[in-house]
Amino acid sequence: MQILKLDGNTVDIIACPPEDIRKGDYILLSDIAANAGLVVQAINAGYANIPGLLEDLLRETSTKDLEGIDMDLLGTQSYIDAIKSAKVFTCKIRRAIVDGYLNDDLSWTPNRSTTFARKLSEEETLRLVEPGLDDTIPLGNLRNGTLVSIPLSGLDGKLNIVTGKKGTGKSHLSKLLLLSLLERGAICVVFDVNGEYVGLGDKSSSENPLAGKVHVLYPGENFKTTLAYTGLRVFLGIASSVLDLPPNSAWEIRRIWSTLAENNALTLKKLGEAMNAVSNGYIREALLRRYDSMLSSNLFTDDLREASTIEDWLNKCKGGGALIFNLKNLGVGIRQIVVEFILVKLRHLLEDWFVPGVFLFAEEAHLYLRETYWEDLITRMRHLGIFPTFITNQPDSINEGIYRQADNIFLFNFTNENDLETVSKATMTDVNTVTMIAKALPPRHCLVLGKAVNDFPLIVKVREVKAKTMGETRFFFPSTRTRRQEKLPLSLVNATGSGGPHVTN
Amino acid sequence: MELADVSHMVPMDFFDLGRSSLEEMASITSRPSIDGVEWSDEAGDALILRLGGHNAPLIRLSEAGQSVPVIGIDTTNIELGQTGQGILCAVRGTVVKAEEGRYEYIRHGPFIFHITNTNRQTLYENLMASFLDVRESGHAPPLEKMTERIRGVLERWLQRQVSLTYRGALILWDGSLAAPRTSRSLPLMSRILREARERENTILAFSKKTTLALWNGGHDIVDNRLAPSLLDIDEDARLSYAGQLCFLGHVYASKLRPGSFTLRLDIDRQVPAPEAVEAVQRLLVSDGLRENYPETLRLAHVLSKLSPAEVIGIHRFIGKKYGFQAHQYPNVRGAILGPLEGNGLPRGIFLH
Numbered sequence: 094m095q096i097l098k099l100d101g102n103t104v105d106i107i108a109c110p111p112e113d114i115r116k117g118d119y120i121l122l123s124d125i126a127a128n129a130g131l132v133v134q135a136i137n138a139g140y141a142n143i144p145g146l147l148e149d150l151l152r153e154t155s156t157k158d159l160e161g162i163d164m165d166l167l168g169t170q171s172y173i174d175a176i177k178s179a180k181v182f183t184c185k186i187r188r189a190i191v192d193g194y195l196n197d198d199l200s201w202t203p204n205r206s207t208t209f210a211r212k213l214s215e216e217e218t219l220r221l222v223e224p225g226l227d228d229t230i231p232l233g234n235l236r237n238g239t240l241v242s243i244p245l246s247g248l249d250g251k252l253n254i255v256t257g258k259k260g261t262g263k264s265h266l267s268k269l270l271l272l273s274l275l276e277r278g279a280i281c282v283v284f285d286v287n288g289e290y291v292g293l294g295d296k297s298s299s300e301n302p303l304a305g306k307v308h309v310l311y312p313g314e315n316f317k318t319t320l321a322y323t324g325l326r327v328f329l330g331i332a333s334s335v336l337d338l339p340p341n342s343a344w345e346i347r348r349i350w351s352t353l354a355e356n357n358a359l360t361l362k363k364l365g366e367a368m369n370a371v372s373n374g375y376i377r378e379a380l381l382r383r384y385d386s387m388l389s390s391n392l393f394t395d396d397l398r399e400a401s402t403i404e405d406w407l408n409k410c411k412g413g414g415a416l417i418f419n420l421k422n423l424g425v426g427i428r429q430i431v432v433e434f435i436l437v438k439l440r441h442l443l444e445d446w447f448v449p450g451v452f453l454f455a456e457e458a459h460l461y462l463r464e465t466y467w468e469d470l471i472t473r474m475r476h477l478g479i480f481p482t483f484i485t486n487q488p489d490s491i492n493e494g495i496y497r498q499a500d501n502i503f504l505f506n507f508t509n510e511n512d513l514e515t516v517s518k519a520t521m522t523d524v525n526t527v528t529m530i531a532k533a534l535p536p537r538h539c540l541v542l543g544k545a546v547n548d549f550p551l552i553v554k555v556r557e558v559k560a561k562t563m564g565e566t567r568f569f570f571p572s573t574r575t576r577r578q579e580k581l582p583l584s585l586v587n588a589t590g591s592g593g594p595h596v597t598n
Numbered sequence: 599m600e601l602a603d604v605s606h607m608v609p610m611d612f613f614d615l616g617r618s619s620l621e622e623m624a625s626i627t628s629r630p631s632i633d634g635v636e637w638s639d640e641a642g643d644a645l646i647l648r649l650g651g652h653n654a655p656l657i658r659l660s661e662a663g664q665s666v667p668v669i670g671i672d673t674t675n676i677e678l679g680q681t682g683q684g685i686l687c688a689v690r691g692t693v694v695k696a697e698e699g700r701y702e703y704i705r706h707g708p709f710i711f712h713i714t715n716t717n718r719q720t721l722y723e724n725l726m727a728s729f730l731d732v733r734e735s736g737h738a739p740p741l742e743k744m745t746e747r748i749r750g751v752l753e754r755w756l757q758r759q760v761s762l763t764y765r766g767a768l769i770l771w772d773g774s775l776a777a778p779r780t781s782r783s784l785p786l787m788s789r790i791l792r793e794a795r796e797r798e799n800t801i802l803a804f805s806k807k808t809t810l811a812l813w814n815g816g817h818d819i820v821d822n823r824l825a826p827s828l829l830d831i832d833e834d835a836r837l838s839y840a841g842q843l844c845f846l847g848h849v850y851a852s853k854l855r856p857g858s859f860t861l862r863l864d865i866d867r868q869v870p871a872p873e874a875v876e877a878v879q880r881l882l883v884s885d886g887l888r889e890n891y892p893e894t895l896r897l898a899h900v901l902s903k904l905s906p907a908e909v910i911g912i913h914r915f916i917g918k919k920y921g922f923q924a925h926q927y928p929n930v931r932g933a934i935l936g937p938l939e940g941n942g943l944p945r946g947i948f949l950h
Contacts, residue, residue: 109914145906152900159694159897161703166613169708172918173911 094182094210096122097141099202102186102523104133106210107141109179114138115236116530117540117552119213119221120184124203129191131203132213132221133184134550136529141179149177185526187549188221195221215239222549230273232541233553241553245277247545250450252471252498253482254491255539256516257505262537264289266503266555267454267484271415274452275306280407281415282439283454284432284461288421290454308406309417312431313391316418319400320359320393325350327437332383335429342379345371360395361388390427392434403438407448420461428461436466436474443477450478458483459490467491471498488515497521501543506534522550611728612689612709612752619712619721620686620920654834657875659826659854661882668696668885670770670894671756674902675749678912681922684714687745688912691752692901693760694894696885701894705901706752708912713744722747729755730786754786761794761801768881769794770895771803775847775864776839784844791846791866800877801866803847804895808862810851819860820853826882828852828863828875848874854882858890 094112098105106120114120114135123130140146163170189196213221215235222241223229229242248270255263268290271281283290294307310316320328329346332338338346349367353359368384371377387393394400406416418435420428439451453470455462462470470481483491489512496502496516504527507513517527522542530540530552541551673691680686690707713721722738729751739747760769775791777784794801810819810831820829829851836845847864848871865874886893904912916922 143907143910149905149907152903152905156703156897156901159701159703159901161705161901164704164706165708167617167708167710167915169710169908169912169915172915173908176911176914177907 094120094212096203096205096208096210097181099205102199103525104131104184104186106133106135106182106184107179108182109141110175111178111180112212114180114182114212116533117236117550119187119218119549120182120210121190121213121217122203122208122210124208126204126207127201129189129201129203131186131199131201132188132190132195132549133186134526135182135184136526137183139181139183141181143176143179146177183525183529185523218549218551222546222551228277230270230277231556232269233556235551235553241551243541243545247501247543248274248452248480250475250480251500251544252475252480252495253501253503253543253545254496254499255482255484255503255505256488256491256507257486257531257534257539258507258509258512259486260536261505261534262539262555263484263486263503263505264456265537265558266505266539267456267482268293269555269558270482271452271454272303272558275303275413275415278413279452280410280413280448280450281452281454282435283415283417284420284456284458285417286420286428286456286460288419289456290415290417291419293415293417306410306414307417308409308414309419310406311419312423312427316401316406317392317394317396317399318402318434319395319397320361320364321354322400322402323393323434325354327434328387330437331387331430331433335426335433336383336386338383339379342376342383345373345376345380361393362395386426387430390423390430392427392431403435403442404447407442411448425460432461433466436470436479439479440474440477443474443479448478450480453479453481454484455481456484457487457490458485459487467495471495488512499543501541501545504531504534504540504542505538506536507531521548526550611724612706615721615724615728616709616711619714619717620710620916654851655830656820656824657828657830657850658824659828659875659879659882661826661879663876663880663883665698665884666880667764667767668770668881668892668894669760669764669767670694670696670772670885670892670896670898671753671760672772672895672898672902673749673753673756674899674904675745676904676909677745678710678909678916681712681714683716684712684718684741685745686916686922687711687713687748688904688909689745689749689752690902690904691749691756692898693756694898694901696894701897703897703901706756708904708908709748709752710912710916711745711748713741713748715741718744725751730758732782732786736782750783754783754790757801758790758793761790761797761799764799765797767799768877768884769799769801770881770885770892771801772806772895772899773803774805774808774849774862775801775803775866776835776843776845776849778842779844781844784846787846791868795866795868800869800873801847802877802881803864804852804891805862805864806891810860810862819851822853822856825853825856825858828878829860831862852878852890854878854890855887858887861890 094106094108096104097107104122108114116135116137118135120133120135121130122133186199189199189201191198191201215237216239218235219239219241223244228245230245230248231240231242233241235241253270255267257263271283271290272293274281285291291309294303294305294309325347328350329343332346333343349364350359353363353367365384365388368377368380371380410416418431420431423431442448443451470479475481483495485491488507499521502521504516507516513528513531516531517524527540530550534540534552538552538554541553671691671693673689675687675689678686678688688708688710690705690709692703692705694701694703711721718741719738722744725748726732738744757769757771775787777787791801820827830848831851832845832849835849845864846867848867850863850865851860852863853860863878865877869877881892888896
């Protein structure tokens with residue numbers, strides 16, 4: 094292999110005879126004379142533009158049905174075939190190596206005539222990606238089966254985005270991350286809009302190591318809370334931000350809340366009565382409408398026996414545990430109330446160091462997270478200890494600014510050009526890497542970008558998880574569920590016997 | 599007779615002589631050329647015939663007779679580059695047989711030669727003796743003509759093998775049956791024609807190089823409505839080139855399909871005219887025609903031709919097997935003519 098072209102951050106490498114280099118593979122360009130090198134990653138492969146190849150192909154087309162004997166006594170055909178199959182790999186420079194150490198200074202350019210190119214083995218690649226790892230999470234495998242692990246430090250305190258089109262394995266990966274974090278004693282909170290995580294803690298299986306660690310909470314059913322626990326600040330926050338309560342009415346709530354609290358009468362019933370007694374008709378209407386909305390969420394209760402607190406649940410998670418908030422059957426407004434309640438409460442608990450940090454998994458967060466919260470989550474809340482992982486199949490639902498602040502992106506297959514454009518504009522790597530690689534990713538394979546892979550983008554086949562992970566997709570026809578791909582009835586050998594490879598004596 | 603049956607006709611000496619020439623390379627010291635003899639085996643092909651001075655007889659054809667095997671032969675050569683001592687070249691030849699609508703081929707080569715002023719004469723004598731049974735071959739052509747000459751030897755050898763192998767076939771040559779009177783290939787050509795006749799084969803030679811034009815400047819020599827037909831232009835040809843060329847074939851202008859080019863066709867002069875016409879009529883039913891050119895010959899040409907990719911592959915072969923590295927050929931023509939230059943085939947200077 095040799096350098097064909099160097100243009101900015103892009104290197105074209107020609108391989109003749111062609112080598113088995115796939116998208117995502119790493120190549121080392123060693124300039125022996127300079128005692129330096131470049132680590133480049135193949136993002137695309139194509140045939141080399143050999144002079145007269147078109148003529149050759151046309152000639153072969155016009156003689157393909159001929160039977161014949163090639164008396165190639167010198168044996169030149171294999172050399173000719175190698176030329177015709179020569180490949181050019183478009184690569185992106187990832188890092189330099191100077192005096193044996195990785196270096197971010199990419200301004201150095203190798204000498205074409207003294208540079209030797211060779212494909213890095215998977216083991217060598219992983220030495221670049223995982224230098225001196227202590228605690229790791231096994232993520233999956235490289236193409237040839239080499240196990241890839243990512244460091245816990247690559248996720249701890251980090252913002253992650255998992256994106257890709259439907260059915261490519263996003264949720265599977267997020268569950269793998271979640272379960273791996275649980276195993277290492279982390280506390281996780283999941284906003285589960287599709288009810289996909291509810292089976293994780295399946296207690297029916299004695300083999301499930303997570304049974305007892307995963308707590309599925311159904312807001313309004315097994316998760317209710319009192320007004321006293323909620324507190325005026327959270328209540329007002331929900332009323333103002335989620336339910337658009339005007340400032341004047343908010344003042345009235347403060348007044349009512351204080352009075353009820355002083356009289357030790359902070360119940361839903363009393364709150365409703367007090368609101369109903371407000372003399373100003375406009376304010377009364379405004380208050381009662383919000384009160385009804387809150388009530389309809391079933392999140393709040395006056396019955397202490399059925400009420401619980403976030404602290405109660407977090408205590409159950411100490412040493413590793415997850416709270417799955419199942420938002421599946423909740424309306425949009427109620428979802429927002431629940432999420433706002435949980436986030437504000439978590440923030441307060443983190444401020445009080447009740448827990449050191451929480452890994453938050455938010456599936457399709459645009460469905461329940463109001464605009465202003467995005468920024469809050471990735472800036473202030475992150476510093477307090479909420480480490481979010483956003484999972485979405487609509488990349489444009491996540492603000493460009495969030496992509497830019499992401500520490501890790503787990504990118505699954507996208508074929509839609511608009512989706513690719515959105516992701517490529519905002520990710521920490523170049524546009525070509527995203528568009529060339531993401532389009533070709535098979536299901537369950539993702540391109541990992543960011544700190545988790547030491548900024549060496551890596552294509553990983555996500556490993557299986559020993560837990561009930563799949564969402565329960567409902568089908569009308571039973572056969573839909575059992576449909577499998579059958580072996581294609583195509584023969585790779587020409588049935589007529591003609592047009593095959595020529596015989597060479 | 600299956601085409602595969604003649605696969606025993608392996609030109610081993612071509613292979614061996616070419617290989618030896620490459621292996622000798624390191625020990626060769628150059629000397630200036632002392633050979634000034636011009637060789638032009640194709641001189642009989644590239645004629646310019648102006649017709650219409652008198653009424654040439656028109657022979658109307660019909661698709662008649664039984665289908666017979668048609669065998670087309672073509673060869674190609676290319677200069678691969680220069681070495682310090684001489685030139686590297688490659689030749690390749692193909693025989694294509696059409697029988698009952700089915701085509702098959704045998705392709706020989708590429709054979710690679712390193713020709714120097716030192717080995718030129720020996721190489722030439724060995725080739726002529728081994729392949730064409732010509733012991734008194736005389737002086738070898740100058741270095742720059744050797745590639746073409748080696749190709750000529752391969753072509754004549756293939757033509758002869760086919761003539762000796764088949765019976766009752768139409769054998770198609772690319773070129774003509776005319777040659778300069780001083781040409782050493784005339785006796786050889788006569789012999790091949792005779793050997794073919796003895797086996798009831800008929801040799802038809804199609805020339806793409808002869809320019810056929812009317813005195814008034816037009817090129818539509820035979821009206822489309824008259825196709826398929828032959829125009830007997832033998833007299834025109836011989837009058838135009840009397841004294842310079844020996845015509846072993848009877849010269850016709852052929853238009854075998856309407857709307858196509860009119861091509862020169864030479865048919866063995868020793869074949870009686872009715873049989874010659876019958877042979878062309880049999881060709882009409884036995885082989886496909888594209889632009890008046892037989893498909894067997896077209897395929898033989900296509901299969902023989904060395905493409906740029908193949909030439910690069912051969913460069914690589916020479917580099918790997920014999921340790922020569924091709925460097926860019928100083929392209930004077932390219933520098934002067936730019937994109938209008940040449941055929942785009944890569945050549946190189948080989949350094950040992």
